[in-house]
Amino acid sequence: MKPTLLVMAAGMGSRYGGLKQIDPVGPSGETIIEYSIFDAIRAGFGKVVFIIREEFEAAFREGIIGKFAGAIETECVYQRLDDCTEGFVPPAERVKPWGTAHAILTARDAIREPFAVINADDFYGRDSFRVIGEFLAASDPSSLLNCAMVGFTLCNTLSEHGHVARGVCSYGADRLLRQVVERTNIVPDGAGARCPGDNGQDILLTGREIVSMNFWGFQPLFFTELKRLFREFLGERGTDPKAEFFIPVAVSRLIDAGLMQVRVMETPDKWFGVTYREDKPRVEASVRQMVASGVYPTKLWS
Numbered sequence: 404m405k406p407t408l409l410v411m412a413a414g415m416g417s418r419y420g421g422l423k424q425i426d427p428v429g430p431s432g433e434t435i436i437e438y439s440i441f442d443a444i445r446a447g448f449g450k451v452v453f454i455i456r457e458e459f460e461a462a463f464r465e466g467i468i469g470k471f472a473g474a475i476e477t478e479c480v481y482q483r484l485d486d487c488t489e490g491f492v493p494p495a496e497r498v499k500p501w502g503t504a505h506a507i508l509t510a511r512d513a514i515r516e517p518f519a520v521i522n523a524d525d526f527y528g529r530d531s532f533r534v535i536g537e538f539l540a541a542s543d544p545s546s547l548l549n550c551a552m553v554g555f556t557l558c559n560t561l562s563e564h565g566h567v568a569r570g571v572c573s574y575g576a577d578r579l580l581r582q583v584v585e586r587t588n589i590v591p592d593g594a595g596a597r598c599p600g601d602n603g604q605d606i607l608l609t610g611r612e613i614v615s616m617n618f619w620g621f622q623p624l625f626f627t628e629l630k631r632l633f634r635e636f637l638g639e640r641g642t643d644p645k646a647e648f649f650i651p652v653a654v655s656r657l658i659d660a661g662l663m664q665v666r667v668m669e670t671p672d673k674w675f676g677v678t679y680r681e682d683k684p685r686v687e688a689s690v691r692q693m694v695a696s697g698v699y700p701t702k703l704w705s
Contacts, residue, residue: 404516405449406539411506412523413454413482428687431702435526436467441703442529446536450476452513454506457481470704482509491637494644502647511626517544520619527618528672535620544622547663551620554667555674558610564681566590570615570651580665583615583651616674
């Protein structure tokens with residue numbers, strides 16, 4: 404059974420200043436998403452499901468999906484505020500959907516096989532797709548004890564142009580994830596980094612921590628547990644107009660309950676991202692270097 408790739412592309416890129424998912428970074432006008440799809444195809448994935456907003460579907464299909472039509476099966480799903488709320492009425496000031504874990508839940512009817520989850524605006528690298536593709540292809544889809552996460556070193560995921568949010572991971576010698584703590588407003592600090600703590604004082608980070616960049620490998624049973632956890636989230640925090648249902652929070656709760664095991668997989672690939680528009684030249688230069696060294700062709704979809 405070939406795994407499916409689930410791409411979270413519903414964000415509008417508010418900090419970036421535009422629809423960065425369709426902003427080119429490659430020498431022939433390729434976007435970051437296209438490099439992810441290219442890597443997924445050669446890693447053995449059989450389908451791609453995109454989570455998007457309904458209002459920009461036409462632009463997304465024309466600017467992205469149209470470039471590799473026929474290379475792999477594709478499907479689009481929408482992340483809506485009222486999806487899977489089952490009668491819950493959000494506060495009037497709530498305008499955004501409920502976060503990354505809610506985004507995954509919107510794809511529950513489109514996926515029946517083991518699947519990987521990525522952000523649309525993150526460049527993960529060829530080896531990252533290979534290791535998680537091999538894991539999912541050999542995994543048992545009937546158990547949540549067969550999940551995985553590709554981790555990256557924190558210092559390689561920071562931006563010089565503003566703060567970022569990262570899931571800081573802890574795991575044992577068995578490589579099984581113990582906990583993911585979502586840290587926001589992380590900024591570089593010398594060789595390391597810092598972020599606000601719960602007590603109002605900054606937390607100092609070494610920069611060597613392994614963090615989640617939302618590159619997960621899940622089984623289809625995850626949707627069932629995710630739906631249950633989302634209902635609990637709405638009961639606990641649904642009246643907060645800014646509360647978000649994050650993937651690391653859902654995963655940590657399932658791990659704590661003994662319902663899920665997540666193997667932490669590392670890769671020599673370096674992560675690149677365009678959180679801010681000022682990040683784009685660095686990403687473009689990195690892509691040019693990989694094209695020059697033969698990792699990618701000059702034109703992906705010739």
